[in-house]
Amino acid sequence: MKRLLTAVVISATTSVAMAQTSSTPTADNPTNNAISPSSDNNTSKPAMGANSFTEDQARSRIEAKGFTKVSGLSKDSNGVWRGKGMKGDAMQDVALDYQGNVFGK
Numbered sequence: 001m002k003r004l005l006t007a008v009v010i011s012a013t014t015s016v017a018m019a020q021t022s023s024t025p026t027a028d029n030p031t032n033n034a035i036s037p038s039s040d041n042n043t044s045k046p047a048m049g050a051n052s053f054t055e056d057q058a059r060s061r062i063e064a065k066g067f068t069k070v071s072g073l074s075k076d077s078n079g080v081w082r083g084k085g086m087k088g089d090a091m092q093d094v095a096l097d098y099q100g101n102v103f104g105k
Contacts, residue, residue, distance in 0.1 A: 043097075043099075043101065045103065046078075046080040046095045046096070046097035046101065046103055047080075047097040047098060047099055047101070048078040048079060048080065048097075048098075049078075049079050049097070049098035049099075050079050050098060051075060051079035051080065051081065051096075051097070051098040052098070053081060053096065053098070053100075055073050055081070058073055058081040058096045059073060061096055061100060061102060062081075062083075062085055062094050062096055062102050063085075064102075065102040065104075066087055067085030067086060067087050067092070067094055067102075067104065068085065068086045068087075069084075069085060069086040069091075070083060070084070070085040070094065071083055071084050071085075072084050079097070079098050080095050080096065080097050080098075081095065081096040081097075082094070082095050085104065087104055092104040092105055093105050
């Protein structure tokens with residue numbers, strides 16, 4: 001009886017441990033390619049895709065990357081928010097892709 005109980009406990013513990021290591025995409029899980037988990041861009045140019053950011057959210061993300069006077073934001077046909085923003089003394093083109101990556105040039 002003790003052996004059966006021990007086997008059940010070990011089996012249950014192993015199942016719980018395996019469930020905790022499953023790869024379910026979340027904002028904190030780097031396997032979720034839709035959201036950039038770090039402050040670095042995932043790509044060298046804005047990624048095309050369905051962008052769920054609102055204009056205010058796009059502006060906030062761009063401003064969080066050091067841009068001021070963000071203006072003229074509009075979402076293009078590739079789902080990328082594009083506009084203008086000031087960084088330092090220069091007005092630049094800015095973009096925000098669906099992953100949350102900010103680009104300036």
